[in-house]
Amino acid sequence: MSARRPALGLLLLLLCPAQVFSQSCIWYGECGIAFGDKRYNCKYSGPPKPLPKDGNDLLQELCPGLFFGNVSLCCDVQQLQTLKSNLQLPMQFLSRCPSCFYNLMTLFCELTCSAHQSQFLNVTVTEDYFDPETHENKTNVKELEYYIGQSFANGK
Numbered sequence: 001m002s003a004r005r006p007a008l009g010l011l012l013l014l015l016c017p018a019q020v021f022s023q024s025c026i027w028y029g030e031c032g033i034a035f036g037d038k039r040y041n042c043k044y045s046g047p048p049k050p051l052p053k054d055g056n057d058l059l060q061e062l063c064p065g066l067f068f069g070n071v072s073l074c075c076d077v078q079q080l081q082t083l084k085s086n087l088q089l090p091m092q093f094l095s096r097c098p099s100c101f102y103n104l105m106t107l108f109c110e111l112t113c114s115a116h117q118s119q120f121l122n123v124t125v126t127e128d129y130f131d132p133e134t135h136e137n138k139t140n141v142k143e144l145e146y147y148i149g150q151s152f153a154n155g156k
């Protein structure tokens with residue numbers, strides 16, 4: 001991932017009325033293996049999808065800011081599970097600073113799941129992927145670009 005033009009972004013997104021921004025995703029679900037048991041997310045540029053009920057507990061635990069009943073997101077339950085396991089390491093490092101961990105978790109939640117994802121993320125490198133389970137052609141997201149608001153990045 002490369003950070004370009006840190007302007008606009010998440011903070012603005014959080015402050016502005018949701019209707020101002022169109023809702024659309026850059027990814028949904030997991031695709032081909034990147035390394036080990038890590039997988040790329042699948043490219044998807046449609047509207048956010050309703051989170052299945054069995055994802056509610058995870059969402060409430062990881063992304064309380066996104067949790068409000070019947071929510072539509074750009075991540076599925078598997079991505080939330082991956083997010084949780086990816087947060088185990090930073091959680092150890094940041095165990096003495098719960099608010100730092102909370103900020104990091106919120107940031108990763110927004111990046112992974114926000115219904116307005118396409119406003120601050122651009123897919124730059126992809127790869128074809130054939131899903132052996134569904135027999136569908138899909139696309140791995142290998143690299144992306146993002147904007148993060150300066151104030152959000154500073155944790156203010």
Ligand SMILES: *[C@@H]1O[C@H](CO)[C@@H](O)[C@H](O)[C@H]1NC(C)=O
Nearest residue numbers: 049050051068069070071072
């Ligand atoms: C929740 O979403 C489902 C599927 O989109 C819909 O059928 C249901 O009516 C919604 N429930 C509420 C309370 O909005």
Ligand SMILES: *[C@@H]1O[C@H](CO)[C@@H](O)[C@H](O)[C@H]1NC(C)=O
Nearest residue numbers: 004119120121122145146147
């Ligand atoms: C995404 O790409 C478009 C077109 O190349 C560009 O105008 C836009 O600023 C980019 N957005 C991000 C978040 O990098």
Ligand SMILES: *[C@@H]1O[C@H](CO)[C@@H](O)[C@H](O)[C@H]1NC(C)=O
Nearest residue numbers: 128129130134135136137138
């Ligand atoms: C998937 O892509 C391959 C190669 O491009 C093509 O031959 C095949 O028909 C596609 N399968 C489906 C289900 O679209």
